[in-house]
Amino acid sequence: MKEIKKIIECKSVVEKLRKKGYKIGFVPTMGSLHDGHLNLIRMAGRECDCVIMSIFLNPTQFGPGEDLGKYPRNFRKDCIKAKNEGVDYMFHPGVEEMYPPGHRTWVEVGGLSSIMCGRFRPGHFKGVATVVLKLLDIINPDNAYFGEKDYQQMVIVRRMVKDLNLGVKIISCPTVREEDGLAMSSRNKYLSKEERKEAVILYRCLNMADSMIVEGEKNLKKIKDKLKGELKDNKFVKKVDYFDFRDPLTLEKKNRVRSGDKEVLAAAAAWIGNTRLIDNVIIKL
Ligand code: PAF
Numbered sequence: 619m620k621e622i623k624k625i626i627e628c629k630s631v632v633e634k635l636r637k638k639g640y641k642i643g644f645v646p647t648m649g650s651l652h653d654g655h656l657n658l659i660r661m662a663g664r665e666c667d668c669v670i671m672s673i674f675l676n677p678t679q680f681g682p683g684e685d686l687g688k689y690p691r692n693f694r695k696d697c698i699k700a701k702n703e704g705v706d707y708m709f710h711p712g713v714e715e716m717y718p719p720g721h722r723t724w725v726e727v728g729g730l731s732s733i734m735c736g737r738f739r740p741g742h743f744k745g746v747a748t749v750v751l752k753l754l755d756i757i758n759p760d761n762a763y764f765g766e767k768d769y770q771q772m773v774i775v776r777r778m779v780k781d782l783n784l785g786v787k788i789i790s791c792p793t794v795r796e797e798d799g800l801a802m803s804s805r806n807k808y809l810s811k812e813e814r815k816e817a818v819i820l821y822r823c824l825n826m827a828d829s830m831i832v833e834g835e836k837n838l839k840k841i842k843d844k845l846k847g848e849l850k851d852n853k854f855v856k857k858v859d860y861f862d863f864r865d866p867l868t869l870e871k872k873n874r875v876r877s878g879d880k881e882v883l884a885a886a887a888a889w890i891g892n893t894r895l896i897d898n899v900i901i902k903l
Contacts, residue, residue: 625756629756641761646762648676652803653794656703659704660703670708679745767898769898795821823848864885880902
């Protein structure tokens with residue numbers, strides 16, 4: 619696996635790969651790799667001739683007071699994992715390389731960026747969309763792989779790719795879970811032993827929503843109130859940011875299941891102690 623730090627070098631490597639006619643798969647990450655990321659690499663490896671991963675802890679998607687400073691950094695360990703899974707190139711630019719002095723251009727995906735997590739993390743998706751666009755421009759992949767755990771991010775990236783006529787295919791990969799069902803996340807490392815045990819409550823509530831809908835409850839507001847209450851009653855849950863039902867394609871809010879609906883997204887964000895966790899499930903009707 620070759621490590622690349624400079625944009626100019628990355629572009630020249632990509633040009634050579636393109637000349638050889640290789641299909642390029644790209645896995646963007648912020649590092650602290652877990653099985654969810656490794657699954658993205660495996661998928662890219664199956665579908666493409668060459669896999670490029672990026673590890674860039676993007677400061678612009680963290681708000682003031684968020685966890686940028688303590689976000690787990692494990693570049694050497696990450697490289698070993700990536701290499702073992704068959705990553706061919708690791709793009710690992712510094713902050714100045716991605717945001718040189720004088721940087722002024724931002725990407726805003728209107729509407730989708732201010733709902734759900736965007737309500738509680740203003741500016742977050744502007745930072746995500748901007749860095750993803752820059753990375754897609756540098757790496758120019760055929761396919762780019764995103765985990766469904768960050769469902770809103772995936773929808774926003776798809777929208778941006780469509781609106782800007784980018785020639786990349788966005789492939790989404792199912793959330794990888796721990797044995798008890800907790801969605802894998804780099805932030806799970808922040809949880810204490812007791813918090814970790816209780817954190818699965820988020821997934822449990824999403825599954826309860828699934829059961830209630832499948833059993834015929836159509837009033838989503840009623841389900842939401844009940845499950846938000848369930849979460850709030852748990853002594854390890856400090857705050858529930860949202861528990862929402864949404865259209866899986868447009869993220870439009872849904873208060874009722876309508877005849878003709880095929881799928882509903884249930885998504886939630888809650889604080890387990892000082893750690894903000896997100897999760898979602900697609901409910902098939
Ligand atoms: O999902 C992530 O790890 C990040 O948001 C991404 C897509 C790598 C952009 O920094």
